[in-house]
Amino acid sequence: MALGLPFFAGAALAQAQNWQTGLPPAATPVMERIAQFHNELLLIVTAVFLLVAVLLMTVIVRFNHRRNPEPSTTQHNAALEAAWIIIPVAILVLIALPSYGLLTYEAESPQPDVTIQATGHQGHWTYAYSHEDGLQFDSSALSEAAAKERGEPRLLGADNPLVVPVNKTVEVMTTGADVIYSWAVPAFGVKLDALPGRLNHTWFKATKTGTYYGPCAELCGAGQAFLPIEVKVVSARDYVLWLAAAKEKYAGDGPQRVAANF
Ligand SMILES: [Cu+2]
Secondary structure, three states: OHHHOHHHHOOEOOOOOOOOOOOOOOOOHHHHHHHHHHHHHHHHHHHHHHHHHHHHHHHHHHOOOOOOOOOOOOOOOHHHHHHHHHHHHHHHHHHHHHHHHHHHHHHOOOOOOEEEEEEEEOOEEEEEEOOOOOEEEEEOEOOHHHHHHHOOOOOOOEOOOEEEEOOOOEEEEEEEOOOOEEEEEHHHOEEEEEOOOOOEEEEEOOOOOEEEEEOEOOOOOOOHHHOOEEEEEEOHHHHHHHHHHHHHHOOOOOOHHHHHHO
16 A cells, blocks of 8 residues: 555656766765765866876977977986876875775764665565564566556666665665675665675665665676666655555565575
């Protein structure tokens, strides 16, 4: 019954548009920081490119054979050589510091409000809500006809999307049942490998309600293109309603299979 709730008809967010060149709009603090870091990096890279391009043009114009028939025989310039070692090292350190800061921020989740386990299978993801009486269900790609009918994008819409509350810290644990998968939602700034025999961990805190999509981001077999990730971010009230209905709907999909996966 919850599947008929109005939020399931919400407009799709964070789905790539034709000719899109930028990053998807950020829906979490992590993605906001990733976008900001990306933009800062772009400034540095552009400045370096312009400097190298200007130097190259100068050499081509001023020191070509016609304009400079007698080349200089200079072999060493200690100051210049020190400069072209020290300046690039300084630039790399300038990039590395915020990069490690961001990696640490991504890795260390605040106290989670909801913990979800995503297990990759050949053909579907299994989502388990750890603290919700063993609530667990499978999430597979919609057929082309079903996607059209539900207004979902082809190969990104899932039959049973993951549902999470807005503005809450969601901890995601990933693992693979057989091969390596990767659970990725670009608008959340999340891409985490799901490896058999291992639990990986990340987090996100979606700040806008809506529908978010991602692909399995690791080549996992013939069904690689048919393993979408769809996340509905809903209000706290809708989440409670959905939880109650989902426990009923997926009862019997039970936790016994979680045990079987480990
Ligand atoms: Cu895959």
